[in-house]
Amino acid sequence: MSTVPADRLLITVAPTGAETTKADCPQLPTTLEELVATARACEAAGAAMIHVHIRDDEHRPTLDLGRLTATVEALHESTDLVVQLSTGGSVHDPLDQRLKVLDAKPDSCSLTMGTTNFGDDVFSNPWPFVCELYQLSQDREVVPEFELFDLGQVHAMHRLLDRYGLPYGGRVHCDFVMGVPGGMPGTADALVAGVNALPEAVTSWSATGIGRSTLPVGLASLSKGGHLRVGMEDVLTISRGVPVDSNAQLVERAVEMGRLAQRTPMTTDEARQLLGV
Ligand code: KMH
Ligand code: ZN
Numbered sequence: 001m002s003t004v005p006a007d008r009l010l011i012t013v014a015p016t017g018a019e020t021t022k023a024d025c026p027q028l029p030t031t032l033e034e035l036v037a038t039a040r041a042c043e044a045a046g047a048a049m050i051h052v053h054i055r056d057d058e059h060r061p062t063l064d065l066g067r068l069t070a071t072v073e074a075l076h077e078s079t080d081l082v083v084q085l086s087t088g089g090s091v092h093d094p095l096d097q098r099l100k101v102l103d104a105k106p107d108s109c110s111l112t113m114g115t116t117n118f119g120d121d122v123f124s125n126p127w128p129f130v131c132e133l134y135q136l137s138q139d140r141e142v143v144p145e146f147e148l149f150d151l152g153q154v155h156a157m158h159r160l161l162d163r164y165g166l167p168y169g170g171r172v173h174c175d176f177v178m179g180v181p182g183g184m185p186g187t188a189d190a191l192v193a194g195v196n197a198l199p200e201a202v203t204s205w206s207a208t209g210i211g212r213s214t215l216p217v218g219l220a221s222l223s224k225g226g227h228l229r230v231g232m233e234d235v236l237t238i239s240r241g242v243p244v245d246s247n248a249q250l251v252e253r254a255v256e257m258g259r260l261a262q263r264t265p266m267t268t269d270e271a272r273q274l275l276g277v
Contacts, residue, residue: 004270009263010227011254012175012206013042014051015247017233018090022059027246028232030055032067032074039079041248046255046265049082049275050075051110051145051229053089061090063097068104080268082277084108084145087133091121095129102133102140107277109137110175111144113153113160117182123149127156134160138168143277146174149183151190154197161201169276171203175229176221179213186213188220195224204274208234218254222261230254 015029015038022030029038032054039050054071056062068085075083085106087098102109111133112125137144144167146157157174166172176194179186184194186209198205206227209217214235218228230250238244238253255265266274 004266004274007263008266008270008274009222009258010049010204010206010266010271010274011047011251011258012049012051012084012227012229012231013047013247013251014208014229014231014233015039015042016053016055017231018053018061018086018088020232020236022055025232025236025243027244029247030059032071035071036074036078038247039075039081041246042251043079043081043268045248045251047081047251048266048268048271049084049108050079051084051086051231051233052106053086053233061093063089063093063101065100065103068101072104072106082107082268082271082275084110086110088112088123088147091118091123095124095126099133099136102136102142105140106142108143108145108275110147111137112147112149113156114150116149116180119181130156130160131164134164134167138164141168143167143169143171143173143275146172148174148176148194149178149180151184151194151197154194158199161199166201167276171274171276172199172201173204173206173275174198174202175205176207176217177210178207178217179210186210186217188216188223191217191220192224195226210234218257222257222263228254228258
């Protein structure tokens with residue numbers, strides 16, 4: 001059983017993503033040095049987990065295993081954050097490379113529960129791939145975070161857990177990623193429908209809303225007792241028309257939203273307990 005008090009708030013920061021270009025957003029952390037500095041600032045501000053996408057020397061998304069491994073090591077050396085590598089990558093990454101992400105030995109990995117239209121692109125997660133990635137996470141002792149872009153993916157999570165059992169670590173944490181054009185809308189109604197449909201085995205969940213849905217989803221998540229994911233992967237403005245300065249600014253706002261909801265940011269040790277890392 002987790003002994004993390006119920007008022008604790010897990011704040012996950014997703015600082016980079018795979019969609020925004022450095023040219024469009026120079027403050028996006030794309031180098032290892034920028035990522036480590038961002039991670040430290042976000043940890044100091046109240047984040048306990050980091051969801052990581054990395055870039056190459058030209059700031060393009062990459063799943064290069066050497067870089068991923070060096071990134072995990074650098075984040076472990078410089079912070080106590082739970083390090084979660086994205087296995088979603090970019091919409092252009094092949095499935096076999098996405099499986100290899102686990103070779104970089106993260107604490108956690110994202111695991112999206114189905115294929116989603118993603119703007120004009122397709123974020124491909126065929127069922128056999130989902131099953132293979134899940135079994136690999138069990139073998140490699142990496143704690144998955146189930147990413148839910150749509151209500152049907154909640155049902156897929158029931159199927160997966162029924163077929164293959166609990167994740168490594170014995171806890172079940174998922175994250176609603178809402179407001180992607182092609183996925184479920186970033187509304188309180190959609191979040192409540194998703195939360196009400198979760199498998200009983202789920203022990204914790206967070207939510208994030210893309211773009212303008214970031215505040216409605218964050219507030220709805222707190223109202224429903226959930227946790228928060230924030231960061232420049234998901235939103236690039238702090239208010240209408242005002243660009244985000246830094247990921248830490250988004251973490252600070254999440255801390256303030258949590259304070260209003262009488263929730264205290266979780267420590268990294270508490271996050272490890274909560275997630276079974
Ligand atoms: N970049 C998106 C296509 C994940 O990190 O697992 C997929 C994504 C989900 O961001
Ligand atoms: Zn991601």
